[in-house]
Amino acid sequence: xxxxxxxxxxxxxPKETDSTDLRDRILDAAELEFADHGYSGARMRDIAxxxxxxxxxxxxxxxxxxxLFEEVIRRKGARIAAARHANLDAxxxxxxAPRVREIVRAYLQPQWDMKESGPLGAAFVRxxxxxxxxxxxxxxxxxxxxxxxTAKRYITVLAAALPHLSxxxxxxxxxxxxxxxxxxxxxxxxxxxxxxxxxxTLEKEALLDHLQRFLAAGLRAE
Amino acid sequence: xxxxxxxxxxxxxPKETDSTDLRDRILDAAELEFADHGYSGARMRDIAxxxxxxxxxxxxxxxxxxxLFEEVIRRKGARIAAARHANLDAxxxxxxAPRVREIVRAYLQPQWDMKESGPLGAAFVRxxxxxxxxxxxxxxxxxxxxxxxTAKRYITVLAAALPHLSxxxxxxxxxxxxxxxxxxxxxxxxxxxxxxxxxxTLEKEALLDHLQRFLAAGLRAE
DNA sequence: GTCCTAATTAGACACCTGTTTAATTATTTG
DNA sequence: CAAATAATTAAACAGGTGTCTAATTAGGAC
Numbered sequence: 001x002x003x004x005x006x007x008x009x010x011x012x013x014p015k016e017t018d019s020t021d022l023r024d025r026i027l028d029a030a031e032l033e034f035a036d037h038g039y040s041g042a043r044m045r046d047i048a049x050x051x052x053x054x055x056x057x058x059x060x061x062x063x064x065x066x067x068l069f070e071e072v073i074r075r076k077g078a079r080i081a082a083a084r085h086a087n088l089d090a091x092x093x094x095x096x097a098p099r100v101r102e103i104v105r106a107y108l109q110p111q112w113d114m115k116e117s118g119p120l121g122a123a124f125v126r127x128x129x130x131x132x133x134x135x136x137x138x139x140x141x142x143x144x145x146x147x148x149x150t151a152k153r154y155i156t157v158l159a160a161a162l163p164h165l166s167x168x169x170x171x172x173x174x175x176x177x178x179x180x181x182x183x184x185x186x187x188x189x190x191x192x193x194x195x196x197x198x199x200x201t202l203e204k205e206a207l208l209d210h211l212q213r214f215l216a217a218g219l220r221a222e
Numbered sequence: 223x224x225x226x227x228x229x230x231x232x233x234x235x236p237k238e239t240d241s242t243d244l245r246d247r248i249l250d251a252a253e254l255e256f257a258d259h260g261y262s263g264a265r266m267r268d269i270a271x272x273x274x275x276x277x278x279x280x281x282x283x284x285x286x287x288x289x290l291f292e293e294v295i296r297r298k299g300a301r302i303a304a305a306r307h308a309n310l311d312a313x314x315x316x317x318x319a320p321r322v323r324e325i326v327r328a329y330l331q332p333q334w335d336m337k338e339s340g341p342l343g344a345a346f347v348r349x350x351x352x353x354x355x356x357x358x359x360x361x362x363x364x365x366x367x368x369x370x371x372t373a374k375r376y377i378t379v380l381a382a383a384l385p386h387l388s389x390x391x392x393x394x395x396x397x398x399x400x401x402x403x404x405x406x407x408x409x410x411x412x413x414x415x416x417x418x419x420x421x422x423t424l425e426k427e428a429l430l431d432h433l434q435r436f437l438a439a440g441l442r443a444e
Numbered sequence: 445g446t447c448c449t450a451a452t453t454a455g456a457c458a459c460c461t462g463t464t465t466a467a468t469t470a471t472t473t474g
Numbered sequence: 475c476a477a478a479t480a481a482t483t484a485a486a487c488a489g490g491t492g493t494c495t496a497a498t499t500a501g502g503a504c
Contacts, residue, residue: 022481036357041262044462054483056464065462129355133408135258135348140412169432175409176402176436183401186355190362190397210391214398214440221439244451266492276453281493 023061026051028120030062031072035123038130039069070142073131076114076124077146083110084150088157100161101216107154108181108215112208115185129186132178151178162219173219184211245283248273250342252284253294257345260352261291292364295353298336298346299368305332306372310379322383323438329376330403330437334430337407351408354400373400384441395441406433 029051033042044065048055062068087106091098098106114121131139151174159170188207251273255264266287270277284290309328313320336343353361373396381392410429 038260038262038356040260043460045460055462056484057482059463060481126355126357130352132405133348133351133355134260143412172429172432173436175412176406176433179405179409180398180402180440183354183405184398187397187401190365207394210394211398213443214395217443218436218440221435265490267490277492278454278494279452282451287492 022051022053022057026053026058026061027068027072027075030058030068031076031120031127032123034069034072035127035130039065039134066138070138073127073142074146077128077142080110080114081146081150083113085153088153092157097160098157099216100158100219101212103154103158103161104177104212104215104219107177108208108212111181111185116204125182125185129182132182147178158219164222170219176218177215180215181211244273244275244279248275248280248283249290249294249297252280252290253298253342253349254345256291256294257348257352261287261356288360292360295349295364296368299350299364302332302336303368303372305335307375310375314379320379320383322380322441323434325376325380325383326399326434326437326441329399330430330434333403333407338426347404347407351404354404369400380441386444398440399437402437403433 026047030042030047033047033050036042044058045055047068048058051058058068062071084107087109088103091102091106095102111125115125131143134140155167155171155174158174159165159167162170165173248269252264252269255269255272258264266280267277269290270280273280280290284293306329309331310325313324313328317324333347337347353365356362377389377392377396380396381387381389384392387395
């Protein structure tokens with residue numbers, strides 16, 4: 001799984017094969033810090049403190065701050081992309097011409113599950129939202145590399161289910177979809193402000209259903 | 223318009239009433255820098271250089287970095303909120319029970335116009351997208367202060383147009399709407415990646431129509 | 445003109461940044 | 475056991491950070 005061709009320190013170098021479990025602790029800590037403070041706002045010393053290691057160990061295991069950031073994004077980004085592909089495979093195997101709402105579900109589910117998996121998963125959703133608001137070249141490249149192949153495939157399948165729309169229109173609506181779910185998953189806790197305190201009426205699972213219906217209807221529009 | 227109760231330097235203090243035009247130049251420069259690099263990533267020296275002023279003048283006119291940031295957000299955020307209110311006023315005066323798509327349009331138009339107004343307007347959209355991905359307490363407070371009153375009013379009007387939905391459900395869909403347009407306006411340039419190069423088929427004005435239809439259909443769903 | 449105050453500047457200040465170094469401890473290898 | 479290499483550390487490094495200070499210039503009031 002984890003290729004980890006990184007880290008080329010001089011004297012002692014970690015064994016390229018095993019993942020030392022300290023490396024993952026550092027990546028987890030970095031994920032939380034980057035999610036909370038962004039790339040520039042995150043401090044290497046805080047990451048080290050959170051992982052309970054010496055600051056120099058970050059460089060030893062994960063290279064520079066920039067390389068650390070990319071690795072954090074790639075690690076879980078790849079996991080999400082893979083799950084989306086698998087979901088689409090399963091869906092297409094089940095029905096050759098799936099409905100829009102099923103396609104939407106296949107796309108949303110992995111991200112939703114990750115968010116619900118615990119604080120680390122929720123942090124990664126936050127981090128993704130940040131990455132998508134980042135106009136910097138490096139961030140843009142990362143987004144393309146990780147998410148575009150999957151998105152393109154979904155666009156193709158969606159286009160088949162939406163024969164009244166051109167490919168450009170479907171691409172546009174796919175972008176809408178990404179924006180909606182990213183923002184929604186990230187900003188969900190704030191909803192209570194807008195509906196004056198009570199969102200407790202809606203169960204968590206109902207939220208995903210709601211989002212799915214909203215998006216499916218939007219995609220089908222006109 | 224500009225209250226500007228800020229800046230309490232010791233020896234010389236800018237006249238509280240007029241806006242010196244240098245102050246605005248600094249705010250504009252800060253807006254661009256914050257939009258491109260985020261709060262932590264933006265450097266006071268770069269802002270000063272971009273405005274063509276001495277770094278100390280930033281503090282002289284706009285206080286600390288944090289205060290500068292808040293002022294940048296408030297300045298145009300208030301403008302957008304006001305335009306949304308005015309649009310809704312006009313719409314309600316025209317028809318007591320407006321359609322969903324008209325409400326959506328009234329909400330989207332100001333942001334769209336700002337984006338199209340030039341590089342500064344586009345920068346502010348980027349900055350807003352960043353602000354909405356920021357979990358920090360100060361950013362959250364700013365968002366609430368600036369955008370929530372308007373959003374609440376739109377939720378009320380939307381709820382009247384969507385009698386089959388509870389207030390919680392309408393609030394939730396309003397959050398979807400915000401996520402969609404923020405992401406879409408911000409990330410629009412990247413769409414060409416997904417549809418393999420050509421989005422030129424869709425005219426700019428058609429994009430807003432498309433977004434409006436997508437959102438209206440999503441809001442009406444079920 | 446002089447005086448007073450606002451506007452502006454260069455430079456320093458204290459602190460924080462990511463990263464490196466050289467030394468030390470732990471682990472594996474023979 | 476020794477020897478070699480990997481893992482880990484404390485400390486320092488060079489450069490950057492926001493902000494302040496003291497001095498200088500500009501502009502009006504009288």
